Amino acid sequence: IEILKLDIEGAEYAVLEDLIAGKIRPRVICVEFDEGNNPLDDDYMKRITGAIKQMKRSGYRLLKVDGWNFLFVLGSCQFQEYK
Numbered sequence: 904i905e906i907l908k909l910d911i912e913g914a915e916y917a918v919l920e921d922l923i924a925g926k927i928r929p930r931v932i933c934v935e936f937d938e939g940n941n942p943l944d945d946d947y948m949k950r951i952t953g954a955i956k957q958m959k960r961s962g963y964r965l966l967k968v969d970g971w972n973f974l975f976v977l978g979s980c981q982f983q984e985y986k
Contacts, residue, residue, distance in 0.1 A: 909934040913943075919954055923961040932963065932975045939971030 907922075907929040909915045915934050922928070936954070938947040955965060955973065963975040 904929040906931040907933070911937075913937045913941075916950060916954055919958065923957060928977055930977045932958075932977075934973050934975070936971045936973065 904927060909918055909932065911918065915936060919932075919934065922932075936951045938951060958975050959965065962978050964977075965973060966976055967974040
């Protein structure tokens with residue numbers, strides 16, 4: 904899988920965890936964090952931030968943020984990193 908786009912209404916956390924734990928490593932992952940628009944509780948930012956940190960620890964770089972849409976690339980893909 905080269906590119907994976909996730910807009911799955913709250914299931915993104917579990918899918919990202921499974922991807923990181925498994926052998927499927929898309930080079931590009933686009934994910935919408937649904938809780939940005941529909942928080943479950945006051946801890947939604949902790950969950951989103953935790954997922955972003957987990958992605959970075961597993962070798963993904965965050966390249967772009969547009970609203971609650973995040974673009975990650977794996978390893979040494981030749982893109983400028985978002986800060």
